[in-house]
Amino acid sequence: MVAAAKWRHAELLQGRNVIRIFRHYLPKGLVILGLSEVFVLWGALYLGSQVHYGGFATHIHLAATSGRALLFVLVMWVVMTAFGLYKRELKEGPWGYFPRLVVSLALGFLMFCTLLPILPSLILPLPVLASVVLVALCGTILTRLLYLAVASRVAVHRQVLVLGTGRRARAVHVLAQGGCKRPGFHVVGFVPCGEWEDTNGPLVLRGDQSLADIARAHRVTEIVVGNRDRRQSLPINELLECKLAGTRVMDLTTFFERESGRIELESLNTSWLVFADGFDQGILKTWIKRAFDIAASIALLIVCLPVMAITAILIKLEDRGPVLYRQDRVGQNGRVFPLRKFRSMRVDAENGGTPQWACRNDQRVTRVGAFIRKVRIDELPQVFNVLRGDMSFVGPRPERPFFVDTLARDIPYYGYRHTIKPGITGWAQVRYPYGASVADAIEKLKYDLYYVKNNTLFLDLIILFQTVQVVIFQDGAR
DSSP states (O other), rough: HHHHHHHEEEOOOOSSSEEETTTEEEEHHHHHHHHHHHHHHHHHHHHHHHHHHOOOOOOHHHHSSSHHHHHHHHHHHHHHTTTTTTTTTTOOOOHHHHHHHHHHHHHHHHHHHHHHOOOOOOOOHHHHHHHHHHHHHHHHHHHHHHHHHHHHHHHTTOEEEEEOOOOHHHHHHHTTOOOGGSSOEEEEEEESSSTOOOSSSTTTTOOOOOOOHHHHHOSSEEEEOOOSSSEEEESHHHHHHHHHHHHHEEEEEHHHHHHHOOOSTOOHHHHHHHHOOOOOOOOOOOOHHEEEEEHHHHHHHHHHHHHHHHHHHHHHHSSSSEEEEEEEEEEGGOEEEHHHEEBOOTTTTTTTTOOOOOTOOOTOOOOHHHHHHHTTTTGGHHHHHHHHTEEEEEOOOOOOOHHHHHHHHHHTTTTGGGSSSSEEEEEHHHHOOOOOOOHHHHHHHHHHHHHHOOOOHHHHHHHHHHHHHHHHHTTTTO
């Protein structure tokens, strides 16, 4: 029973290059990369000590097998994760890993040295630590180079055939052309499905061949059903033949969920929401999340109290206005609650009375406000909303009632994001830039629905790690 439960939570998706852990899809290559670098960091203590001492003495062996190794690996790996080194894609492209790698190892080294005086039994001479970090840097760079080479080859072998030729189906090809920022897959072609389908467009394959013949000819590993009307036009017998032959068949919504970490609204049917796994909020899950929220909020409050005090003083000195800004937001089940933030705009920012989207280079933002918005310090007072129970630490960002009313009318499924508590940070915040329009709200909703469907403590931890790199690199700040 226990083994079966663990397998359900860590399902190896056969024929695909992803692993599903606690409902969250992770690229198999990144999982292997992360585990490989754990061993590289562990081995760096052995090799780094040998570089310094010139051989394996007894105390070197003890150094590498004791708590030093565990602490070193833990600190380095956490910092590397927080710097975004295990993201699916980087805005700088795959070669953007290496500057981040150097900085993260340097910062990890400083953090490790800071912790050693607190734990005297783990102290190693500073020259030894420098050698260890140098070996770790060389080892991780070689591991990354190998990963990039293998990932590019694996992507070529993922051959996808799309059933349908409409706009929804063509979106798969757009996703495949994501460029060098992400290892992807190759679309071998589109098969018309229905009398209104385009039979002459680019990559259209049908002819007189059956689906099974096309799959064999192009070595297809996966067929994605991209047409919306499946009552009469879906070639169910041909799809079954392909599935029995070992080719995976899946619907378009699930494919996008797996490949991009979001739920595409254009391909979404209400029936998919009903029958898909997820979207459940049990009592135990709610209590675990609440305990995590309280613990994380108290820890953040203790660590950031000096920063909050300095921020309050600077805001007051700049224009003598109030330090905190109170704003009504929509929470779980549509309940409105008062949210508090450090004030980052002028006191008269909305004198007209009509709420406005924040925009790039917004003239209403003060000088202190511009800085605290970039590094997300303005969000820190929301820990009190979390402690009160209005918000969770991780969840969809709460919007203002004025915008919610407008967006709920214009965007299908928008109200489903309010089935769970909003959060200080969220999946949409770490995966999409700052939202300042209806179009941005639609894109962020795709990520919010993914979180509502798949939220677990595991995904919350991933989001918290990625939030750190968002703050460091100021992604999407306005």
